Amino acid sequence: MTIRRWLTGGLAVCALTASLWARPGTVKTREGASYTGDVSEDEDGKVVVKVHGIDMRVDRRDVASVVYTDDAQAEFKKRLAALGPKDVAGRLALATWAMEQQQYDLARQAAQSALDADPNSKEATDMLTMIRRQQEIERAGKTPAAQPPKAPGTNDPLLPDEPNGKTPGAAVERKTLSVDDINIIKQFELRSDETTVRATFTNDVRKRFVETHPTPGGSLAQFSSLPMDRQVRNIIENAPELRKDVRITSDPAAIVMYRQRVQPAILAGCATTSCHGGSQSGDFVLVVPADTDAATYTNFYILTQYARKIDKNAVVPMIDRTTPAKSLLLQYALPNDAGTEFHHPDVPGYRPLFRTAGDVRYKAITDWLNGALNPTAPDYGIKFTPPTGTSPDSTTKPAAK
Numbered sequence: 001m002t003i004r005r006w007l008t009g010g011l012a013v014c015a016l017t018a019s020l021w022a023r024p025g026t027v028k029t030r031e032g033a034s035y036t037g038d039v040s041e042d043e044d045g046k047v048v049v050k051v052h053g054i055d056m057r058v059d060r061r062d063v064a065s066v067v068y069t070d071d072a073q074a075e076f077k078k079r080l081a082a083l084g085p086k087d088v089a090g091r092l093a094l095a096t097w098a099m100e101q102q103q104y105d106l107a108r109q110a111a112q113s114a115l116d117a118d119p120n121s122k123e124a125t126d127m128l129t130m131i132r133r134q135q136e137i138e139r140a141g142k143t144p145a146a147q148p149p150k151a152p153g154t155n156d157p158l159l160p161d162e163p164n165g166k167t168p169g170a171a172v173e174r175k176t177l178s179v180d181d182i183n184i185i186k187q188f189e190l191r192s193d194e195t196t197v198r199a200t201f202t203n204d205v206r207k208r209f210v211e212t213h214p215t216p217g218g219s220l221a222q223f224s225s226l227p228m229d230r231q232v233r234n235i236i237e238n239a240p241e242l243r244k245d246v247r248i249t250s251d252p253a254a255i256v257m258y259r260q261r262v263q264p265a266i267l268a269g270c271a272t273t274s275c276h277g278g279s280q281s282g283d284f285v286l287v288v289p290a291d292t293d294a295a296t297y298t299n300f301y302i303l304t305q306y307a308r309k310i311d312k313n314a315v316v317p318m319i320d321r322t323t324p325a326k327s328l329l330l331q332y333a334l335p336n337d338a339g340t341e342f343h344h345p346d347v348p349g350y351r352p353l354f355r356t357a358g359d360v361r362y363k364a365i366t367d368w369l370n371g372a373l374n375p376t377a378p379d380y381g382i383k384f385t386p387p388t389g390t391s392p393d394s395t396t397k398p399a400a401k
Contacts, residue, residue, distance in 0.1 A: 130268035
């Protein structure tokens with residue numbers, strides 16, 4: 001009985017000690033996942049995040065970063081205090097930083113501070129919209145329930161007004177890529193300089209590869225001992241017939257940045273039901289809300305495949321990897337009087353995503369186009385028909401592949 005009491009007491013003390021050492025924070029993995037909750041470390045050296053009462057354990061080797069809430073708050077206060085009273089751009093950059101740490105309350109504080117400094121700042125208003133939508137998506141974890149129509153004159157001031165007071169367009173059918181399609185995109189978007197790759201191999205694909213292709217060392221054991229990124233690349237580059245059995249479980253760097261920095265800005269400004277998220281969207285429709293991997297990858301795919309016929313001699317892609325500055329994603333994001341080469345069609349309710357090229361979100365998309373994406377547009381070979389709406393603007397169409 002004495003030993004039992006000692007063991008019970010010892011376990012209780014251990015549990016109490018772990019709970020005392022836990023600190024609120026956010027853990028990001030090298031695969032692009034993130035968990036926010038009480039962070040501690042267990043006896044096996046794994047990082048533990050208690051999320052809604054459930055312990056999520058992550059091997060320390062798979063942890064990209066740990067940001068504790070109190071540290072983030074201290075850093076936020078330090079950065080905010082260093083800004084001038086009218087530094088709107090600095091406050092928006094701080095809001096972006098806070099969003100990357102998943103400190104949404106801090107992000108909202110910075111964005112609201114920017115709006116207070118300049119009540120006419122569209123960038124600050126859009127940032128507040130983006131922050132709130134991201135919070136809603138992460139809280140829900142699923143498609144939000146349909147909301148009743150708003151009465152005229154009661155539009156949310158943080159959301160784009162519906163044009164001319166008309167009823168928003170209905171949502172379109174939610175069509176997304178398959179898991180096989182997503183795996184193909186991951187394989188093609190994996191850059192040659194990426195070494196942090198997670199994957200699983202099915203149907204003895206490594207053995208089949210070694211038996212039919214010259215490999216470093218020549219044996220299955222030696223091939224399997226290679227770094228994961230080298231195993232993956234050897235198979236998908238040298239044996240395309242086997243690539244379906246290489247299942248990449250992490251996000252390539254281009255997708256990580258797209259998920260964190262690009263898609264939230266696009267969805268906040270372009271994917272309302274009256275714009276490119278509903279039935280009045282013409283041939284360019286995005287999946288909203290983008291609350292799953294399938295929705296995120298589908299939107300990425302739509303952006304990479306889309307082009308618009310500007311005139312009889314020019315078809316311009318939404319994402320131009322050869323000349324990123326000419327991408328319609330950037331050209332259409334600015335006002336038509338901003339000196340851009342291509343102008344967004346003049347349609348009711350259109351508002352440019354950004355006011356100037358100095359907007360921190362515009363710069364984030366520019367950085368993504370210039371540095372994160374593979375410079376050569378891949379031919380995924382995916383057979384997928386994107387969702388479409390109806391619109392008198394019929395000159396926009398998917399790029400021919």
